[in-house]
Amino acid sequence: MKNTLYKIPASTLFLGKNLVFVPECHSTNTLALQLCQNSGPVEGTLVITPNQTAGRGQRGNGWEAEPGKNFTFSLILKPTTLAVKDQFYLNIFTSLALHDYVTAKACTAVRVKWPNDIYVGSKKVCGILVESQISGNKFSHVVVGIGLNVNQQKFGTDTATSLSVLTGLQFDLQTELETLLKFLEARYLQLREGKMTLLMEDYLNVLYGLNTPLSFDVDGMPVEGMIAGVDESGRLRVLMEGKERVFGVKEVGYKVV
Template sequence: MPIIKLDAIDSTNTFLKDMVSAEKVEDFTVVTAKYQTEGKGQMGAVWTSEASKNLMFSVFVDISKFKLEHPFYISMVTALALRHSLKTFLIPQLHIKWPNDILSQNKKICGILVENVIKQNHLNATIIGVGLNVNQTDFDNLPYASSLKQITGRFFETDELLSIIINSLKMYFSKLKEGHYKELKAEYESFLFRKNKPSTFKDAKGNLFSGYILNVLDSGDLQILMEDNIIKSFALKDVTLMY
C-alpha cells in the first residue's frame, strides 16, 4: 500500500485525482498531508484544520471489477469503516450522520468526501477524502465539532489511526465486492444518527420541518416520515438534518 506523505497541499483529493489522470495508480494508494489549504467537504464545503494535529488523507480504490449498481454504497462502506476503526480506540457513542459524517457524543469528528472516477460510462474507481479531527482541541465558531483528544483526553498517533482505517476500508470494500448489500445497508442504518427519533430538518429553500428518519434508499436518498404521516424521499442537496 503506497503512502505519499506531504507537508502541505491544496487538497489531497485533488492531488490524487491529478495522479490518476496522469499515471496508473495502485489500489489503496494513500496521500496524506499535515496541512491542506483548500480541504474539501460535501457540496463544496470547506474543511479547515490546524496543521499537524489531525488526520487528512485521500485513498484511491479500484472498483472496476465491482458489479456496483448504486454508487452510494461506496459512501456507506466508507462511513462504516471509519466508525469501525474508531470503535477499536474506544471512542464513545459513535454514529453516522447522513450521508457520511462520523459523530461522537453528537459532535462531528470526521468528514468524508467521495469522488468517483468514471471511464467509458463505467464506474472505474473512487477517491475517498477523509478529514478526522484527532488532536485539535480549539474549534472556534464550530459548536458541533470535536476531536478524539477533546472527547477522550488522550493524545493519538495519526500513523496508527491511518493504518487501522485503511485495513478497515479494505475489509468493508471486500464485503462490497462480494455483494453483501443487504447486510451492509442494515449495518449502516443501525448507526444512523437520529433514526426513528423526532428531528428537525431544513429543506433546500431554508424552511424548517419536523419528521422521523426511517431509512436510506439504495440511491442514498433519505426517507423521512413527515408530520402528516406521509413518507418523503430527499436527495442530499434537498434536505439538511439539524442538530
C-alpha cells in the same frame, strides 16, 4: 514526493502500499484525482498530507484541520465489480469503517449522520468526501477523502471535536493510520465481495435519527419528520406529514443534538 512522515503500513493487503506524501496541499482529493488522470495509480494508493489548506467537504463546505494534528488523506480505489447504480455503497463502507475505528477508540454514542459524517454525541469528528469517475457503465476510479480530527484541541466551531478531546489522550499518527487503514480495508473487502445487505443493515443500525422525530430544513422552512432509511440511490427517506419523501444531499438539512 518521498514520504517524510508516514511509513508504508505493514498490516494491510493493499491499502496504503503505494503512499504519496506531500508536506502541504490544497486538497488531497484534488491531488488524487489529478494522479488518476495522469498516471493511473494502483488501487489502494494513499495520498496524505499533514497540512491541507483548502479541504473540501459535502455541500461544498470546507474542512478545518490544524496542521500536523489530524488525518487529511485520500484513497484511490478501483471497484470494478460495483454497479454504478450502487455507488452510494462507497459512502456506506467508508462511514462504517470510520464508525468502527472511532468506536474502537473507546468512544460511545458514535453515529453516522447521512450521508457519511461521523459524530460522537452532538459533535462531528470526521468528514468524508467520495468522488468518482465513470467510464461506460463502470467506475474507472474512486477517490475517498477523509478528514479525521485526532489530536486537535481547539476548533472554530462548537460542533467539532477530536479523538484527543473525547478521550483525553494523545495519539501517535503513524500507529493510528495503520489501524484505520485496516478498518477501511475490511469494510472495502465486504463491498468487493458483494455483501450489500450486511453493509446496509450495519449502516442503518448506526444512522443518526432513524425512526426518531427530528426537525428538518426544507427550502428554508422547518418541517417535522422522521428518517425511515435511504433508498437504492442513497437518497434520504423521510416520513413527513404522513407521506414518505426522498431527498438528495443538498435538498434537506437537520442538526445532530
